[in-house]
Amino acid sequence: MTTLTNLQPAPVIDETARLLTEHYVFPEIAEQVADLLQRRLAEGAYDVDGAEELARVVTEDLQSVNDDKHLRLKYHADPVSPEQGAATLDSIRRDFDTSLGGAPRVELLDGGVALVELAPMLFPLEWAAEPLSAALTLASRAQALIVDLRNNRGGDPDTVAFVCSYLLDERTHLNTMYWRRGERSEQSWSLPHVPGARFGGSKPLYVLSSDRTFSAAEELAYDLQQLGRAVVVGEPTRGGAHPCKGWTVHPHLETTIPTGRAINPISGANWEGTGVRPDVPCAAVESLGQAHTLALARLAG
Structure with a gap:
């Protein structure tokens, strides 16, 4: 020490x-x-x-x-x-290398429902595009999809837009970041084209949340919820909507400071402090079973 x-x-x-x-x-x-x-x-x-x-x-x-x-x-x-930011980047790279690039679980559940877990974070897009494209393309043939964000602590807003692009049919305004420097803003949109195949914007989609879901993972859940694209199942998330940067202030200490704030084009607000409120509240440990049941009922209907 x-x-x-x-x-x-x-x-x-x-x-x-x-x-x-x-x-x-x-x-x-x-x-x-x-x-x-x-x-x-x-x-x-x-x-x-x-x-x-x-x-x-x-x-x-x-x-x-x-x-x-x-x-x-x-x-x-x-x-x-x-x-x-070097401290954070080194730690992120280690996590990327030990989590199959941020998609550690892709599984076909009963009834044609796919599960894709995104954890422990949404890694920088220049790293994550290939593994995420592989996971989401594989799941694209499912009849319904569950995206598990329960153990996701955040990450890259560009990766949020990349994932959303597989879950929508057309280019969509997702979010706007307002930065302190120069009072400038920057819009985030889903992509007009993706590598691989889309799951698309019409089949049933569920997002699992917990009190550990944070930052960019919250944006992914919030954006899809506000668009009416996904049903969020689980616990309220941690409530961090401000993108941040890190500065090393001692060989063992890094200060992280938000330099911007997110504003959703539909709600005109964000999830700061409140977290993303689930559409179907339940304990995080029960959320996969709940979402699977909902998906099967929707498909049967």
Whole structure:
């Protein structure tokens, strides 16, 4: 463990406060949180035993003003590169290599219902396009489809649009990101063409959710729900709608800060704080059985 003999909290807090003020999508909240961090530093709240404990305490304070779960000080056991986002990218690559590219389970259930699990995240599209295309093309011949996001912690918005493209018939406006820098916006649309075959926009589609489903995985569920394309089955999700970036502020610590916010073109809102509310609420452990039952009933009808 990194101890206070080689970890001084003041430089970590000073740099985190500076990054907040410069990059956080809500400038007024950034000032409040930065002031809180400096006040807590002066009080000695961060004189703790090691980087891992400092990350826990600071994260609690970062999220205390507006409960933004993307605002974090993340601990990394192995030293990480000072390059922006390098800590997260190294960890993501390891997960990609051990999860069949983010589609660890493709299965045909009874009655012609396919199950595709997307976990542990929606990886960067330049990595994930090939394995996701293979999984979704394989499932395209099913009569109904269940997409399991219960263990998905988020990822790349471009990958959200890629997956949606297999589940719709035509190019569709999915989401708009509003960025702090320059007050610019960026629309997300499904693709007009996909590699492989589409499941399409008319056959029954169910999305499984849990209280672990987060960030870009929530966007996938929310976008399909708002379009009336999918029935969400399971638990309310964690409620993180703000895309973020990471900065290394110590060899074992990374500050993640949202730099934008998502606005759905149908609801005019997002899932921040509230999570995606399931259409069929049930315990996550029961959601696969529930969705399969619903799919079979729909097909029989």
